[in-house]
Amino acid sequence: MTDDILTIREVADYLKVTERTLYRLAQEGKLPAFKVGGAWRFRRGDLEQWIKSQSQTEGEAERRTGEERRSRK
Numbered sequence: 662m663t664d665d666i667l668t669i670r671e672v673a674d675y676l677k678v679t680e681r682t683l684y685r686l687a688q689e690g691k692l693p694a695f696k697v698g699g700a701w702r703f704r705r706g707d708l709e710q711w712i713k714s715q716s717q718t719e720g721e722a723e724r725r726t727g728e729e730r731r732s733r734k
Contacts, residue, residue: 665705672703676712 686692693707
């Protein structure tokens with residue numbers, strides 16, 4: 662099921678980042694999350710979509726950087 666609800670600890674293990682990083686990303690609105698009784702929660706499906714969007718964004722940035730390097734030569 663892609664709409665499983667995960668805790669911050671579970672997401673930290675899943676993404677291999679610290680809980681502190683997740684708190685920061687969630688508070689800044691950079692990571693899809695919501696609060697239940699003051700505790701951050703995450704939907705697995707939202708995280709999977711976010712991961713895909715991050716991969717696409719990084720790939721686009723790498724392509725642009727490569728194009729800039731070639732055009733400077």
